[in-house]
Amino acid sequence: MTTENKIPTAAELWATREPTPFHATSLFFDIRGSTHLLTHLGEQPLARILQVFFGEAIPATEEEGGTVLHFSGDGALVLFTGENAVDAAVRAALRLIDIARHRVTQKIPQTAEGVFGLLGHDGIDITVGIDTSLIYGVAVGRAPEPLVSWTGRGVHTAAKLSRLAPPDTIAITQESVSARRTVAPPAGSSRMRFEVGGEERVVYVTSAAKH
Template sequence: MSDISDFLNHLPADRARTAFDLVHYMLGKALKSEDADEVLTEMAERIGRAGVPLDRATSIVPLLHAEAVASARFWERGSGARSYLFPYTPESGDGYAHSPAAVVHETGEWVRLWLPETPDDTYGIVPELKEAGYTDYLMAPVFMKSGMAGTFSFATRAPNGFSDEDLAFLRLVFPALAGAQDILATTRAMQEVMRMYVGAEPQRRILSGDVHRGEVMRIRSAILFADMRRFTELTVDMSAEEATQLLNAYYDCIVPPIEEAGGEVLKFIGDGILAIFRAEGAGNVACFKAIQAAQEGLDRVAHRNGSPSFDVGIALHLGEVAYGNVGSGLRLDYTVIGRDVNLAARVAGLCGTLGEPLLVSDTFRGRIADAGKKTSGGPVSVWSVGVHALKGLHTPLEVFAVAVP
């Protein structure tokens, strides 16, 4: 069977109609769904209604993700669908190398296993399939336009396995299954890559059409700017790999508390971290979340095990963050701009000069006193460290230090 007419010749009319209904679903409603588990379930149940004795179906797609290499979704008759992320590790490729996926991607052909006669050591998945009572197993490759490659697999517990008619049905509908996986996986990859590199809010803005030079969006926020002290001095004799490792250790101290407190990291600027906590009303709650995240991050720096040790200065300010498209021609950067961002960065620069790990602006200080009374965290200890002229700002600014528990 090599073309659609061959597949149709092997199918009764009712199965052919069911096949076309499935194709229509996969290239229509499925592409608009927000729930990939629901799509896999609907696909598998429609295949079952066509008379194919399908007991297990999987969809595996590669990810462009900082912490995972692939996403797998499993459907089993009677159990519904579930998903699993394959985490990124130095050994991530070992399981793939001993799987039918590696074979279908290399050959471009489907793999079929008659499990009662398949040795357990053929592929890593074979013992699991046998133990679950499956008899016949199919895996097919999906080659995406982006260059990524995924798979679909189908398994049955039927004593005689899949019939020729079953195979004809699966072959007939497979281009639609593959097309839907390609579109959905590529869309997900685009969203995840943009979120990783520009942040959640810029990702949403860019994908909604905010891509023209000069467009600006403003967000009132508690602004956090963190800076590693003496980074150049610490890394002067390091290799690029060692310097990167140090930066990642620093980020691992500061970023998780920001995200756990509901903040958003907007930019990594060398050894600088710019984050915001969106403000509502007077901004008291946002400011208190920011102070909690800053204190927790500094605590993690203080208790970090590893060499070399480093110090961090953090500045907090309540103001306005502006996103803007800047650049020339077709090369744009969706970046963070504005006076309040500059102010936070300048205050962070004072941390080393004043020997204080956590500094806040007068505007910010006015909010955390009230916030401390309204939350379980209690009041925050703050004191003035003087009025300072900051580069690029016309008016000197009174700066306040905050106690770090």
């Protein structure tokens, strides 16, 4: 089976009826403390926060070349392919953190006081995990519009890192750093080790405040 460097469509996956591998950089972002916000702000204010955040976050990732493939609660999986995939993912991650910290309460100022009282700062907290490896797409359901399941180490590692990293940081694996065209960790990053999937991984964690 040929491994490609592009994201297969649902129709292509359905036609093969087999798990299809491709190389990609996975970016998973997740809002921190959403349960805490729900408890103290209420359902409707939190829903409005999510609406504003995703309304700006999704176009931002797409502008950097990402493809949003999957939502999971208050997080999302975005894939990047091509020669500059990792650098594009890092740029998207920085934009996501900026949107979370500054744009949300600017657009809905009535929530600013409540968010500040809960978190101690303006805006909401998010974390971002990035990994570069093989991804598999699997078509499920039935034609003409089958659903697609995305799996592979990159997807699961990126999601796990987004849960382990401190708020407002980007956790990027050694594999992704090695794949960067700049061949260096993101500026201002610190080298850490996290256990992901039963194995210890070298991870670089960088704060958006340092960019």
